[in-house]
Every structure is written in structure tokens, then in C-alpha cells.
Amino acid sequence: MTTPRSKVPNAARRSQSSRRAILTAAFDLAGELGYxxxxxxxxxxxxxxxxxTIYRWWPSKGxxxxxAFLMLSEGPEGEAEPAALPDTGDLAADLKAVLRATLTELTDPRISEPMxxxxxxxxxDPELAALYAERLDGPVREIKRRRLRVARESGQLSPDVDLDVAIDSIWGPLLNRWLLRTGPLTPEYADALVDTALRGLRPT
Incomplete structure (x- = not known):
């Protein structure tokens, strides 16, 4: 009679499961309770x-x-999923689609309040700000920069356009209105932002 082989727990898988449970809990509670x-x-x-367990991995709730926000862009096993802005060849339509999707997130309490x-x-928090710039804002800006660079190379934007200024011109007003609650966030507003920004960014 053979003795069943005992199962050895996979420590890495267990740690990953605990990590995702913690991050999901933090994200959900921030939306339910407020920060x-x-x-x-x-x-x-x-x-x-x-x-x-939490303090072993993170110094603070922030x-x-x-x-938890970084987890939103991960696959089921914790790997980062590739991301890119849509490129149909129609820059205005692509940017409007992206801004409308951003607007949907910003008006969803489950996402907007934790954000x-x-x-x-x-x-x-300067340390958290540096981490945010390195791991979230920087990579997202590079995704936007790549799409606008393609548009500039194809002649849809002026050849001397500063891509970072262009990003700020397109996304900045939407984020500012959301953060300061200075006006309604509507699909029409998102479309108007794109149209207004592109009038100044396109070749003359």
C-alpha cells in the first residue's frame, strides 16, 4: 500500500493570493468608507x-x-498587461473614445472616490508622489505619448508639437474639472476638449 504524497503549499501562489485580497479590500473599502x-x-x-502581513509589504494605507490601482492593470497572475491607445487612423475619434472611457471611470463612485x-x-507625500510618477503616471504618459507620436509622424499633428504639452492640453482640463468639481463631466465635454485641443495642435 502506497502512502499518498503530501501536498506542499505553493508559498508564492499563497502570497500572491493574499496580496490581491489585501489590494481588493483596500480598493473596495476606500470606495465604501472614504479614505x-x-x-x-x-x-x-x-x-x-x-x-x-500588510505592514510587511506596505508602509502605509496610502x-x-x-x-491597488496598479492591480487594475494586471492580469490574473499579477503580470502587467500591455496597454495602448486605440489607433484607427482617426486621431480625433480615438481620443474622444479614450476621454469618454476616462470620464466613465471618473464618474463611477467605486473608482473615482479611491482615485x-x-x-x-x-x-x-513626496515619497508616494515619486512612486506614483515612476510606476503609474510615467508609464501611462508614455502610452499617450506613443499614440500622439504616431499622429505627429503621419502629419495629423504639427511636426514641432511638444507631446507632453499636447497630453496636458487634452487630458489636463478633464482631470482638473473632476478633481475640483468645477463643472459637469459629460461625453459632450470630453468631445469638445479633443476638438479644441486638436485645433491648436494640427498643422496650420
Whole structure:
């Protein structure tokens, strides 16, 4: 009679499962409770882990929430998923589609409230701001930059257009209106932003 071989737990898989449970809990609780009431204790209880597990990986609730946003762009095993803006050859249509999708996220309380909390935290924490610039804002800006570079090379934008200024011109007003709550966020507003920005960016 043979003895069944005991199963050895996969520590890496277990750690990844705990990590995703923590990040999901942080993201959900930030939307439900607001950032001010979010705590490491609440995250640990929701994720079913001990506080020491969270503190072993993250120094603060702001750092946990930041990684929770990064998780949105990961695949099921924690790998980063490739991303690119649409390129149908029609720059205006592509940008309008992207801004409308951004607007949908910004008006979804489950996403917008944690995002607003993270924005406030980044503004007051230089270390988190540097991490945000390196791991989130920088890569996202490069995705936008690549799409606009293609448009510039194909003659849809002026050859001397500064791509970073173009990015700020297209996305900046939408994010500013969302952050400061200075006006309604509508698909028509998103379309108008693209049309207005492109009038100044296209070849004369």
C-alpha cells in the first residue's frame, strides 16, 4: 500500500493570493468608507489577513491604495498587461473614445472616490508622489505619448508639437474639472476638449 504524497503549499501562489485580497479590500473599502475612515485594521479584516502581513509589504494605507490601482492593470497572475491607445487612423475619434472611457471611470463612485483619495495622498507625500510618477503616471504618459507620436509622424499633428504639452492640453482640463468639481463631466465635454485641443495642435 502506497502512502499518498503530501501536498506542499505553493508559498508564492499563497502570497500572491493574499496580496490581491489585501489590494481588493483596500480598493473596495476606500470606495465604501472614504479614505479618512480607511484603516490598516479594516483592510486586514476584510482581506482575512493579519495587520503584520500588510505592514510587511506596505508602509502605509496610502501605499496599499496606490498598489491597488496598479492591480487594475494586471492580469490574473499579477503580470502587467500591455496597454495602448486605440489607433484607427482617426486621431480625433480615438481620443474622444479614450476621454469618454476616462470620464466613465471618473464618474463611477467605486473608482473615482479611491482615485480622489489617492490623488490627495500623493499631493501630501513626496515619497508616494515619486512612486506614483515612476510606476503609474510615467508609464501611462508614455502610452499617450506613443499614440500622439504616431499622429505627429503621419502629419495629423504639427511636426514641432511638444507631446507632453499636447497630453496636458487634452487630458489636463478633464482631470482638473473632476478633481475640483468645477463643472459637469459629460461625453459632450470630453468631445469638445479633443476638438479644441486638436485645433491648436494640427498643422496650420
Amino acid at each position: 479618512g475612515r480607511l484603516s490598516i485594521e479594516a483592510i486586514a479584516a476584510r482581506a482575512g489577513v493579519g495587520k503584520q 501605499a496599499v491604495l496606490f498598489d 480622489r483619495a489617492l490623488t490627495i495622498e500623493v499631493a501630501g
